[in-house]
Each structure stands twice: as C-alpha cells, then as structure tokens.
Amino acid sequence: MFAEVIVDIAHSDVDKIFDYACGEDCAAGMRVAVPFAKGVATGFVMRVKEESGVPPEKIKKILRREDDLPALTEESLLLARRIAERYRVPLALTLRLFLPAEMRTGKVARRYVNVCRLAEGEHPVSPRAKQQLALAAYLREHGEEESARLRERFGGALKAMLDSGAVVSVRRRVLRDPYRGSVSAAPAHTLTAAQQSAVEAVKSGGTVTLIHGVTGSGKTEIYLTLIADALREGKTAIFLVPEISLTPQMLRQLRARFGSEAAILHSGLSAGERFDEWMRLREGDARIAIGARSAVFAPVENVGMIVIDEEHDGSYSSESAPRYSTFDVARLRAEYNGCKLVLGSATPSVETYRRAKEGEFGLVTLSERINARPMPEVRLVDMRQEVRRGNATAFSRILRERLQNCLSEGNQAILFLNRRGYSQTVLCRDCGYVAKCEHCDVALTYHSEEDCLKCHYCGARYKMPPACPACGGRHLGYVGTGTQRVTAELKKMYPSARILRMDTDTVSGKEGHFKILKQFADREADILVGTQMVAKGHDFPSVTLVGILDADMSLHFPDYRSGERTFQLVTQVAGRSGRASAPGEVVLQTYDPENYILRFAARYDYEGFYAHEIALRAATAFPPFAKIVRVMVTGEREDAAVEALKEVYEGLSELYRRESDRFLFFNRMHAPIKRIQNKFRYQVLMRLTGDEALREIYAVCAKIKHKDVLVYVEENPSNLS
Numbered sequence: 128m129f130a131e132v133i134v135d136i137a138h139s140d141v142d143k144i145f146d147y148a149c150g151e152d153c154a155a156g157m158r159v160a161v162p163f164a165k166g167v168a169t170g171f172v173m174r175v176k177e178e179s180g181v182p183p184e185k186i187k188k189i190l191r192r193e194d195d196l197p198a199l200t201e202e203s204l205l206l207a208r209r210i211a212e213r214y215r216v217p218l219a220l221t222l223r224l225f226l227p228a229e230m231r232t233g234k235v236a237r238r239y240v241n242v243c244r245l246a247e248g249e250h251p252v253s254p255r256a257k258q259q260l261a262l263a264a265y266l267r268e269h270g271e272e273e274s275a276r277l278r279e280r281f282g283g284a285l286k287a288m289l290d291s292g293a294v295v296s297v298r299r300r301v302l303r304d305p306y307r308g309s310v311s312a313a314p315a316h317t318l319t320a321a322q323q324s325a326v327e328a329v330k331s332g333g334t335v336t337l338i339h340g341v342t343g344s345g346k347t348e349i350y351l352t353l354i355a356d357a358l359r360e361g362k363t364a365i366f367l368v369p370e371i372s373l374t375p376q377m378l379r380q381l382r383a384r385f386g387s388e389a390a391i392l393h394s395g396l397s398a399g400e401r402f403d404e405w406m407r408l409r410e411g412d413a414r415i416a417i418g419a420r421s422a423v424f425a426p427v428e429n430v431g432m433i434v435i436d437e438e439h440d441g442s443y444s445s446e447s448a449p450r451y452s453t454f455d456v457a458r459l460r461a462e463y464n465g466c467k468l469v470l471g472s473a474t475p476s477v478e479t480y481r482r483a484k485e486g487e488f489g490l491v492t493l494s495e496r497i498n499a500r501p502m503p504e505v506r507l508v509d510m511r512q513e514v515r516r517g518n519a520t521a522f523s524r525i526l527r528e529r530l531q532n533c534l535s536e537g538n539q540a541i542l543f544l545n546r547r548g549y550s551q552t553v554l555c556r557d558c559g560y561v562a563k564c565e566h567c568d569v570a571l572t573y574h575s576e577e578d579c580l581k582c583h584y585c586g587a588r589y590k591m592p593p594a595c596p597a598c599g600g601r602h603l604g605y606v607g608t609g610t611q612r613v614t615a616e617l618k619k620m621y622p623s624a625r626i627l628r629m630d631t632d633t634v635s636g637k638e639g640h641f642k643i644l645k646q647f648a649d650r651e652a653d654i655l656v657g658t659q660m661v662a663k664g665h666d667f668p669s670v671t672l673v674g675i676l677d678a679d680m681s682l683h684f685p686d687y688r689s690g691e692r693t694f695q696l697v698t699q700v701a702g703r704s705g706r707a708s709a710p711g712e713v714v715l716q717t718y719d720p721e722n723y724i725l726r727f728a729a730r731y732d733y734e735g736f737y738a739h740e741i742a743l744r745a746a747t748a749f750p751p752f753a754k755i756v757r758v759m760v761t762g763e764r765e766d767a768a769v770e771a772l773k774e775v776y777e778g779l780s781e782l783y784r785r786e787s788d789r790f791l792f793f794n795r796m797h798a799p800i801k802r803i804q805n806k807f808r809y810q811v812l813m814r815l816t817g818d819e820a821l822r823e824i825y826a827v828c829a830k831i832k833h834k835d836v837l838v839y840v841e842e843n844p845s846n847l848s
C-alpha cells in the first residue's frame with residue numbers, strides 16, 4: 128500500500144505530494160511521521176492507493192501514525208484542496224485550518240489520570256486490616272476514585288490491595304471543561320408565530336436563507352430551534368458567532384440548552400481546553416460546534432444545520448493567509464452535507480441583502496421585537512450647537528439630562544465611543560507637531576492611567592514628552608476624546624454613579640470580558656463605557672439609555688463601506704436599549720445631523736438605507752457591482768519591497784493591458800499607512816468588473832518570491848489602511 132502525503136511545512140516549494148509506503152491501517156486524513164530531507168517531518172495522508180508510479184527503491188516508509196482516528200475527515204481534505212486552489216496557497220497551510228494549533232505543535236495531548244476500583248470477584252480482606260476495610264468500603268460507595276487521592280488518604284493500604292489484586296488501577300481520559308459549573312438551566316421559549324414561520328421558511332427553502340430581524344426580534348431562539356431539530360435527526364450543527372467570548376449570556380444559554388452536546392471553540396480557552404473541545408467534536412461526543420470564524424472548520428460530520436449570526440460582522444473575513452471568506456466555506460460545507468445555511472442580522476451587509484433580494488438566498492423578515500416591544504426612540508443631537516453654546520465636553524445637554532434621569536430611576540446606561548485611550552492624539556499648539564510611532568506611520572494616543580503614549584497598531588509605548596520634541600514649545604494639547612477621558616469626566620459629573628469601562632485596555636482574555644460584563648449584568652455598575660465591544664449582541668434588561676458620543680467617527684473612514692458600517696454600528700448599539708419591559712431611548716450625538724446614514728439609522732429604516740446605498744454603489748461602480756482587489760507588498764527593507772512591488776506591477780500590467788475591459792481602476796501606490804511594525808507597505812489597487820481576472824491576479828502574485836517581502840491578495844478588504 129502507498130500513501131500520498133503532504134508534508135506539513137508551509138513552504139510552497141514542498142507543497143507537493145510525496146508517495147510513501149504504508150501498511151493496511153493507514154487511511155486518508157491521518158497525520159503521520161515520515162522521513163523527509165535529512166530529518167523527520169509530520170505529514171497528512173491525502174489518499175491511500177494500491178500502486179505508486181515512483182520506482183520502489185526511491186520510496187521510503189512511513190515511520191508511524193500520529194493518531195488512531197484520522198485527524199482530518201474526507202470533507203476536510205476536500206475543502207482544504209478547494210481553498211488552496213481558490214486562494215493560491217500551499218495545501219499544507221489550508222490543511223492546518225482544520226486542526227487545532229495545539230495538535231500540530233504537539234504541545235498538548237489528551238490528559239489521563241489513573242483511577243482505582245474494586246476488582247471483580249471475591250478478594251477477602253483480613254478483619255484486622257482496618258485501613259483496607261475502610262478503602263474497600265469507600266470504593267464500594269464511590270465506584271472509582273483517582274489513585275493520587277486514594278494514596279493520600281489510605282496510603283499503604285492501597286498498595287497492599289493493589290498487590291493482592293483486590294483493587295485494580297485503570298487509566299481514564301479526562302476532559303478539561305472550560306465552563307464547568309457555570310450552567311444554569313434556561314427553558315426554551317415557545318416560539319411566536321413569526322419565529323415559527325421563520326423556522327419553516329428555512330427548512331423548506333433553498334440552501335441559504337437570510338433572516339433579517341430587528342434587534343430583539345428573537346433570532347437566537349430561531350437558530351437554537353433549527354439546531355435542536357438537526358440534532359433530533361441525528362445530525363450535527365455549526366453555529367458561528369462573531370465574538371463568543373464577548374457574549375457570556377449566549378454561552379450560558381447554549382450550555383443550558385445543549386449541555387455537553389455543545390463544544391465551544393474560542394480564543395479565550397487554554398490550549399488544553401481547546402484541544403479537548405475539538406477532540407469531543409471529532410469523536411462525536413459533542414455534536415454542535417460553536418465559535419468564531421475558525422469554527423467553520425470544525426471536525427463535525429453529517430452536518431444538518433449551519434448558522435452564521437451577525438453575518439455582517441467584519442470578523443468573518445480572515446486577515447491572515449489564507450484570506451478565506453467564512454460564508455464561502457460555510458456554503459461549501461452546506462452543499463457537501465446537503466444541509467441549510469442560515470445567515471442572521473439586524474443589519475445585513477449590502478452585498479448579502481442584494482443577493483437575497485435578487486433571489487439567490489431565501490429572505491425572512493422579522494420587523495417586530497418579541498412581545499411587540501417598541502424600538503427605542505433615537506434623538507439626533509447637533510453637537511455644533513453645543514459648541515456654539517460653549518459646551519466643550521463630550522456630553523450634550525440632553526445626554527446629561529437623560530443620563531441623570533436614567534440613574535435616578537435606577538436603570539442602567541451604556542455609552543459608546545469608537546476610540547480607546549484618553550485622547551485621540553497629542554498635538555503641539557505652537558508648531559503643529561503630532562506625536563507618532565517610531566515603527567508605524569500613525570499618531571500615538573495618550574493613556575492617562577499609565578501616563579504614556581501608545582501606538583494602537585503595534586502596541587509600543589512612549590513617555591509623554593515634557594515639551595514639544597520639534598520646537599521645544601510647552602503647549603502640548605490633547606485632541607479628541609477617548610474612553611478613558613469620558614470615564615474620568617463621568618466620574619466628576621456623577622460622583623455616586625458606579626462606572627465600568629470596557630475596551631482592549633481594560634480587558635484581556637476570557638476572564639476580563641466575563642468579569643466586566645458579569646458585573647454589569649449583576650447590576651454592580653450603573654454605566655458601562657466602551658468601544659465597539661459594547662455594541663455586540665448583549666442582552667441587559669435594565670439598560671434603558673444608550674448614548675453614542677461620536678457617531679461621525681466611523682462615517683469619515685476612507686472606505687467605501689464607511690456608511691454601511693456606521694449604519695450597522697448605530698443600529699447595533701441602539702439595539703442594546705429597552706430590551707425588557709422598561710422602554711429604551713438612544714441619544715445620538717453628531718456634528719453632521721443632516722447625514723442620510725444617521726437619519727435612516729435613527730428611524731430604523733434599513734430599507735431606506737439600503738435603497739440609497741445600493742444606488743450609490745451602482746452609480747460609482749463599487750461592490751457589489753465591482754470587486755476591489757488589493758495586492759499588498761510589505762517588508763522591513765524598503766528597497767526590497769519596492770523591487771517586489773515593481774515585479775508585481777509589471778505582471779499585473781500585462782494582465783491589465785490584455786483584459787483592460789475587466790478593470791475599472793488600476794494603480795500602484797503607498798498604502799495609506801506607509802509603515803506598520805517597521806514594515807513598509809505598498810499596494811496595487813484594482814477595481815474589477817467581476818471575478819474573471821482573479822485567478823490570474825493570484826497566479827501573478829504566487830510567482831513573486833522575494834526574500835523578506837510578503838506579497839498577498841485581498842478581496843474587498845474590510846480595512847484599506
């Protein structure tokens with residue numbers, strides 16, 4: 128027998144299939160150790176076959192199998208091939224997507240403990256051996272117990288009974304359960320008529336259905352019903368959410384509903400926990416894979432339902448190689464398994480909505496909240512007038528009044544702004560100098576708690592200079608407001624209010640998110656201040672006021688999607704207000720109150736927003752009417768990067784000349800941020816009429832091999848900086 132093996136080295140030169148001799152027990156999907164070059168490498172068996180075209184004297188033998196059960200399923204192997212082809216990346220790289228990193232590096236493995244129990248049959252114990260009698264009684268009562276614990280308690284008696292054969296010791300596998308003990312049962316709701324018909328529409332519809340439901344319309348309950356139905360049919364399910372670690376309520380709900388059938392994969396888990404969750408899915412002990420983007424690769428077989436919640440979320444496109452689209456992978460899996468794929472959002476992306484409108488996807492609309500709760504009223508506040516009235520703080524008069532009212536009624540408030548730190552930047556009022564990062568071409572942000580300047584791109588910290596480094600002037604000022612400054616101002620305005628701040632400076636890892644959100648949910652605080660983290664799908668019943676401090680921030684982002692993003696953000700944040708019986712309100716502060724995006728958002732008019740936006744995209748030939756493709760060239764040595772850029776540009780120019788009718792735009796330039804983490808950044812920016820030229824663009828880039836320079840392709844990148 129022979130095995131076709133891909134060696135797990137992500138270097139395109141070795142992205143070739145090698146034949147090795149193997150035994151009968153070798154199967155596709157297994158990880159194996161093979162002799163490679165002068166050493167030993169791990170490889171993946173892609174296929175097992177009877178004969179090989181390689182001369183017998185050249186064929187080496189597989190050294191050993193790394194797993195009993197093939198780590199990769201048939202479906203994983205097929206998908207890995209498709210992704211490698213589509214994005215022109217080595218197969219070794221795409222295969223890795225399907226394994227927990229911990230497995231590849233071999234740093235964790237299954238954990239076992241030794242346990243003892245009474246042996247079968249009669250093993251009389253002398254009535255004088257008091258300890259042995261006690262041990263026997265203990266084991267009769269408890270069944271089995273960890274050997275280490277028994278040794279502590281019964282000492283020599285254990286050894287004696289093991290020696291005599293009265294007690295036997297066995298190895299047991301243990302699972303590291305990340306959420307042990309955090310479960311409280313949550314009953315399933317009886318579906319409303321709208322929810323019921325949504326469930327039926329998904330089941331009787333085509334492969335993909337979009338559920339467009341306002342915030343609080345009960346989408347989660349629909350997903351859970353669909354997933355439960357798939358399990359009942361003996362199938363498995365995949366449930367993708369943007370940031371599960373940010374939504375402990377969702378976690379709790381899932382554990383309460385599905386118990387150990389649910390395996391939750393996310394970045395907050397320890398290596399061992401992640402490995403065990405993955406293993407439970409692979410071995411079929413858990414049948415629902417829940418997690419962020421990467422859970423789309425979960426090793427479940429016989430999939431009966433795939434759900435992508437908050438489908439518009441930017442986290443669904445990968446920002447490192449391979450830059451796959453989660454939706455595309457999910458759709459492939461749905462087609463492979465013959466199951467349904469559900470996309471859900473209160474603010475679907477313009478592209479998805481168009482595909483639904485055009486009939487490519489099914490469309491279900493839920494326009495009312497559960498129990499016909501009203502949507503919170505949104506007030507647009509013109510901040511220019513506030514400035515004119517001499518109010519230079521981040522809070523309008525009306526926001527202060529509503530906040531006071533909210534607090535005195537004993538309710539909770541969420542304040543959102545899109546910038547962390549104390550101020551946006553530090554500026555010299557004498558010469559205009561702006562403090563910038565030495566490694567990145569970006570302005571630094573002042574952080575008052577650590578009294579330092581931080582780079583938000585690379586994390587570097589700098590001391591706050593006592594005077595302007597450029598002119599020596601003493602008039603260094605803070606420009607713009609961040610979460611720290613807002614929190615400090617709030618503390619002055621409402622000394623008795625309990626305030627929590629949540630942004631990447633205050634939270635780290637699973638514990639951090641949980642702690643802050645739990646404190647807020649347990650009403651240990653009155654006001655939560657934060658960046659977009661607070662916009663995610665939280666369900667806090669006592670929140671009746673949401674303040675959006677700077678709605679304009681994201682509007683002026685140099686990106687064709689900035690309007691869409693702003694609409695989504697405002698709608699999502701506003702949706703946190705008034706979710707229970709008390710009615711909610713939203714104060715939306717802006718310097719641009721006539722802006723159509725904000726006006727549509729304030730009225731919850733998605734259709735109006737969509738009609739306006741899609742007309743604009745059509746008129747300007749932007750996605751979904753065109754595709755933006757950016758080839759990035761980055762490297763620490765500027766001359767090498769420029770050299771590589773030239774090569775890329777030449778290759779692409781040739782394509783451009785040949786197929787100019789497929790190009791709407793074609794240019795090379797510095798990336799908007801010229802340097803990040805010491806890497807110079809250049810780009811070729813293209814706008815294409817469709818996908819036809821894509822394959823060739825990838826092919827051109829795959830050919831460029833420059834030492835120390837990274838070349839990669841981005842399709843409709845969500846961040847053009």
Ligand code: ADP
Nearest residue numbers: 316317318319341342343344345346347348497
């Ligand atoms: P969405 O995901 O659409 O924003 P959720 O699924 O969070 O909405 O539901 C909003 C609220 O309504 C939650 O508190 C949820 O428990 C409740 N809910 C959902 N379905 C029902 C139902 N059928 N009956 C009663 N309450 C429900």
Ligand code: ZN
Nearest residue numbers: 564567582585
């Ligand atoms: Zn930096």
